Amino acid sequence: MTTFLTTPQGRHIAYHQTPGKGPGVVFLGGFRSDMTGSKAQALQSWAEAAGRAFLRFDYSGHGASHGAFVDGAISDWREDAAAVIEVLTEGPQILVGSSMGGWIALLLARDMPNRVAGFVGIAAAPDFTERMWEAEFSLAERTALLEEGLFLRPSAYSDDPYPITLRLIEDGRQNLVMNGPLHLPFPVRLLQGSADTDVPPTVAISLFHQIISPDLRLTLVKDADHRFSTPPCLAMITEAIEDVTRAREALSYEDSPGLQVSNIR
Template sequence: MTQYLEGPQGRRIAYNRVGGQGPGVVFLGGFRSDMQGSKALWLEDWARRRGRAFLRFDYSGHGESSGAFDEGAIGDWFQDALAVIRGLTEGPQVLVGSSMGGWISLLVARTMPERLAGLVTVAAAPDFTERGFWAGFSKAERAALAESGRVELPSDYADEPYVITRRLIEDGRDHLVLDKPLPLPFPVRFLQGTADADVPMSWALDLLDHASGEDMRLTLVKGADHRFSTPDCLELIGAAINEVLACAE
């Protein structure tokens, strides 16, 4: 059953929580996705069957949480993640970050590494507002962003276009993780599909090269797309969590 946490600046954060043994697992979803997605629901079932504590939630402006998506930015969603982890979990957690959730999980790891038992990312997209959106904008789109504060981009995942705001771009620059040291002092498993049209495979290699840690592995899945939600891909996510938990327990 969906519950709500009073989050930063009065934002109302929707979440679903399953009790169980620790370390718990926390799922962090992607840009404009929500906690009803296939990976989030599969992981909740995975956790229930194992008696493992599990938490999924919606960032503000996403899913059942309060706020308008167009008014949000990486820093807001990062603060939402900190609030639910601090307020709704106990002890070390394994974070599972999908796409934008991978970026946010890295921000969480940098802020409170003592609360992480491990990290699993799926098509992680760190710094995507700069490396993806801004780098891909035409001169006309950059001018429109400066003048009107927003541009619209077509979406492969929704009928309506993505609205990209100037605040999203500028705030993203305040939360980059690939421009400074990124120590990850716990087991880390990066998962990436080679047919991902949204997050280039090279980004996964860049992240592996940039981050530091003693137990860090990247798994490339030939032909897997950005959704990474086929039965085989979902099983790989579960296996990666098991690997991390085996090191933590």
Template structure:
């Protein structure tokens, strides 16, 4: 059943929560953080919820503002807003340290959560994590004409290979993203970190995972590169690897 959370910023987030049973009540809960323009009904979110139910673990999935069933318009949103949403959800809806599982943009959001409230993070799994993508992928990939149009008109459209039409990228998204970059300054992650990356990912290339792997400071950081896996990372063998990784972090 979908519930709603009112955030301190006045936004309303849709979420689904699975409570822990006696089997898992003393173990860290799990929080899934989805990607850019995705929602909490995707394959990985549903798979992880099933995993949590089988293991008696607390699990939370939610929609950022402007995504899925939550309030606000997507085009008004930004990395800062979505990080605030994640922190509000974790602070209000979970207890104790959590294992954060961030997919694509959710990987960036999970790193921002970890920087702001490390005491609430028991471990972090990045699935094709995309830190700083608004700057390093979008802005750096724009030509002069696209940059000029973005600055003058406030938004541009980018083609999407998925079924939801073109991506509209706003000037606000780019400028706000620059306030939340994590790969330019030291990034201390004082807990186990697992990065899962497909070699055939064209949206978030393997070089991004390698850069994050080299940049982050963690006592237990591992990168697993899966040959042939794409950005969705949702094939049965990919999901099995996610479950195996989660099992190893939460025994």
């Protein structure tokens, strides 16, 4: 059953929560995705079988949540995620961020570190709005944005184009995380497909080098695309969560000699 949470900003956020043991797992979806996607559903099934607390939700303007998609931006969706974690969960949570959800998770780790137990990034896309503006948009698209405040970008996943707003781009610049070291004092697992054309492997490798963590691993999966939702890929996600849980239990931060980074595999 889907229920709703009203955030401090007055937005109505749809969510589904599975009770269980901690640390709980929170799934943060991608740009224009929702909590009924294959990764969110597979994680819920895994959590129910494992007796693990699990929370999935829709950002405002996404899925069953209220609001118009074009009215939202990174700051709003970060606020939505922070609200559901603060109100609906107890203790540190393992954040599983898919695509844009990886960016949101990194912002949460910065802003509420005491509520984060670990991070699993799936084709994480930090700062993607700036990459779109700098490397992907044509002059005509930039001009349309500056003059009209919006343009419709074709989507490889839907017949409906993505509406990109000037506010999304400008707000993204206020939330950049790849402009300095990312101090994440908990286990981190990054999963990335080699055939991902939306978030290329170079992004994952750059993120790998930006993160400072006591336990950091990047898994590059040959021929996996941005969806990362084949049965083997879904199994890798749950394995990464279990690995983060084990690493968190084994890791003593006070006694840690420093950064321990595995090789890319």
